[in-house]
Amino acid sequence: xxxxxxxxxxxxxxxxxxxxxxxxxxxxxxxxxxxxxxxxxxxxxxxxxxxxxxxxxxxxxxxxxxxxxxxxxxxxxxxxxxxxxxxxxxxxxxxxxxxxxxxxxxxxxxxxxxxxxxxxxxxxxxxxxxxxxxxxxxxxxxxxxxxxxxxxxxxxxxxxxxxxxxxxxxxxxxxxxxxxxxxxxxxxxxxxxxxxxxxxxxxxxxxxxxxxxxxxxxxxxxxxxxxxxxxxxxxxxxxxxxxxxxxxxxxxxxxxxxxxx
Amino acid sequence: xxxxxxxxxxxxxxxxxxxxxxxxxxxxxxxxxxxxxxxxxxxxxxxxxxxxxxxxxxxxxxxxxxxxxxxxxxx
Numbered sequence: 001x002x003x004x005x006x007x008x009x010x011x012x013x014x015x016x017x018x019x020x021x022x023x024x025x026x027x028x029x030x031x032x033x034x035x036x037x038x039x040x041x042x043x044x045x046x047x048x049x050x051x052x053x054x055x056x057x058x059x060x061x062x063x064x065x066x067x068x069x070x071x072x073x074x075x076x077x078x079x080x081x082x083x084x085x086x087x088x089x090x091x092x093x094x095x096x097x098x099x100x101x102x103x104x105x106x107x108x109x110x111x112x113x114x115x116x117x118x119x120x121x122x123x124x125x126x127x128x129x130x131x132x133x134x135x136x137x138x139x140x141x142x143x144x145x146x147x148x149x150x151x152x153x154x155x156x157x158x159x160x161x162x163x164x165x166x167x168x169x170x171x172x173x174x175x176x177x178x179x180x181x182x183x184x185x186x187x188x189x190x191x192x193x194x195x196x197x198x199x200x201x202x203x204x205x206x207x208x209x210x211x212x213x214x215x216x217x218x219x220x221x222x223x224x225x226x227x228x229x230x231x232x233x234x235x236x237x238x239x240x241x242x243x244x245x246x247x248x249x250x251x252x253x254x255x256x257x258x259x260x261x
Numbered sequence: 262x263x264x265x266x267x268x269x270x271x272x273x274x275x276x277x278x279x280x281x282x283x284x285x286x287x288x289x290x291x292x293x294x295x296x297x298x299x300x301x302x303x304x305x306x307x308x309x310x311x312x313x314x315x316x317x318x319x320x321x322x323x324x325x326x327x328x329x330x331x332x333x334x335x336x
Contacts, residue, residue, distance in 0.1 A: 010334060081309060183320055190323035193330075245316040248309060 007204030043103040082251040098247040105239030124192040133185035144257035275329035282322020
């Protein structure tokens with residue numbers, strides 16, 4: 001029968017310039033319009049359509065307005081639960097962050113393969129998630145130092161530590177604080193990458209088993225296909241959870257900056 | 262043992278870390294469910310902490326996956 005092809009799960013993350021723009025550059029840096037940029041634009045457009053469609057201010061809201069108010073109310077409750085009343089001023093940032101990451105994760109799961117397109121999850125690159133994490137972390141630092149000045153460093157020495165422990169504890173807390181943006185970005189990046197790699201490997205099983213022999217195709221192929229359906233559902237759940245965890249941890253870190261424990 | 266084989270073996274060993282992380286994540290959710298079924302009224306208030314705990318346990322498992330990926334595709 002036909003020879004089984006090697007499964008390449010990493011090719012789906014390749015960044016390709018689109019529309020013939022791969023020669024554009026500013027100051028030596030390539031600024032081609034890539035598939036990653038396309039999906040970022042798509043996520044932004046979908047988000048704008050969603051929010052503008054719901055900005056109706058009817059006293060008894062229709063379904064679209066209800067949906068938008070549900071999302072903004074969800075973020076508002078998240079911030080108030082974690083930061084208190086001072087959390088309200090972060091609603092625009094955390095809402096944009098949450099919705100952008102949510103749409104990024106979900107748009108990458110669309111079954112566009114049925115019409116011949118290749119969906120791309122731009123949060124599956126550490127560069128994109130790293131920048132989002134750096135944004136959150138910078139806001140934490142700016143708010144912390146603007147509000148508390150050098151008293152911000154008291155965050156690293158909890159109240160009531162014995163004098164002997166202050167120096168080692170300060171460095172341990174400092175390290176765990178500096179790891180935060182790295183872990184924020186890494187968590188989202190790896191969750192998205194791992195899910196898509198798994199789906200690609202299972203898809204490879206379906207194709208290769210069907211090519212190998214009808215018997216293998218019916219057993220291994222159908223089992224892998226059913227597993228793909230289950231894993232896709234799990235991936236949608238993980239997409240929502242990872243977006244929520246990013247927003248939740250951002251608000252927890254903002255609480256550290258606002259309230260210093 | 263040549264380098265390529267060693268790398269792939271190392272990646273396979275890293276996958277054990279993912280299995281252990283699965284135990285960790287199960288721990289987080291089982292503790293939450295146990296408490297939530299005893300005191301349902303207090304469950305909704307602790308949902309945030311549930312997801313923080315899940316994220317932390319999952320991250321460490323995903324670190325094992327990252328090491329496997331680095332071994333297979335980068336190093």
